């Protein structure tokens with residue numbers, strides 16, 4: 001039996017975040033994956049330079065995870081999560097809560113980062129309402145933020161291309177300024193030196209609207225999808241202080257930064273700044289089975305546990321909340337991370353990775369290189385043509401056997417944490433070679 005290809009079945013599949021007609025002219029097809037490598041439909045190996053989509057942190061087809069998924073699907077293929085439980089859900093929640101910093105001790109499952117973002121905003125609104133502060137309805141995001149594609153996520157998100165087609169979105173949303181400052185911080189290694197004071201914009205929003213109207217602030221500790229913007233030194237701590245001062249909940253979107261990407265369990269742990277609510281997804285199951293979650297503090301959780309015992313405390317949830325197969329994948333993933341010390345490995349490798357990324361400093365068209373943990377963003381000078389150089393790098397790198405991400409003029413590298421030094425070299429050498437061939 002022959003499989004449908006983009007040529008034989010050209011309009012049935014509508015790809016997300018893709019120029020579909022351009023794609024069909026030259027499809028990129030993946031057919032299998034193992035360890036650090038994909039294989040394409042022509043039999044070529046493709047080095048995974050972006051952990052699939054920032055999610056396959058332990059590398060592909062890891063035996064423990066594969067076995068757990070296979071065993072669970074044959075034992076408990078589905079279990080409803082409303083008014084019902086199953087042991088894997090409790091175990092997965094317990095494992096995740098143990099990994100998260102205190103007092104983030106309570107896990108509410110969903111199926112993606114987008115659902116986690118919208119869930120976090122709903123929890124924040126409900127929290128204030130239950131505590132008698134129902135006027136706190138305003139939500140604050142940040143320019144260039146990415147919190148998925150739900151209406152809540154795009155409302156607090158700050159990437160205009162993801163917002164402009166979709167009308168007025170949620171009311172009562174403001175945005176902090178983004179933290180990219182090429183003039184002061186270009187070619188920073190790790191967290192940029194300048195910009196902690198950008199958090200003070202929250203004080204101005206408070207002065208404008210009054211704290212009594214503001215429910216929550218949501219930020220990524222390192223903005224990923226917009227093109228790798230590590231937070232300036234001291235910025236997150238300052239944001240935390242301002243939120244605490246005004247009774248505003250702080251939400252960290254750790255969908256990318258969680259599970260070892262920055263060389264620690266979470267950015268929150270690495271920077272010593274603990275939010276009230278954390279959203280996670282991606283690396284929680286190593287990308288194997290869709291899963292997202294909110295991890296909330298004792299204080300937030302307790303606010304929901306005050307009403308009558310028989311009353312539903314959070315009228316929210318999904319058919320696939322705590323899906324048994326996803327829970328099994330999460331437990332096996334956390335076991336794999338721990339057994340192989342992958343978060344520590346990422347931390348130990350990051351100086352080498354940083355050096356390799358910054359070796360491109362003098363390559364043509366490069367105007368900035370940013371890095372933190374095992375993530376790097378390489379920003380290229382814009383050009384007049386409608387196709388960005390970063391797209392061309394992505395496309396040519398794929399044909400040279402290296403999978404990258406790009407967004408606008410920025411190339412992003414975020415490999416599985418099992419990557420070897422020679423593979424790091426190969427990724428950045430491939431990018432350098434392509435850059436030297438571009439106009």
Ligand SMILES: Cc1ncc(COP(=O)(O)O)c(C=O)c1O
Pocket residue numbers: 111112113114115117146147148149220224225253254255256281282
């Ligand atoms: C920080 C962040 N939040 C949320 C999301 C959305 O996650 P999903 O695509 O699983 O809905 C992403 C996806 O890249 C993300 O990077």
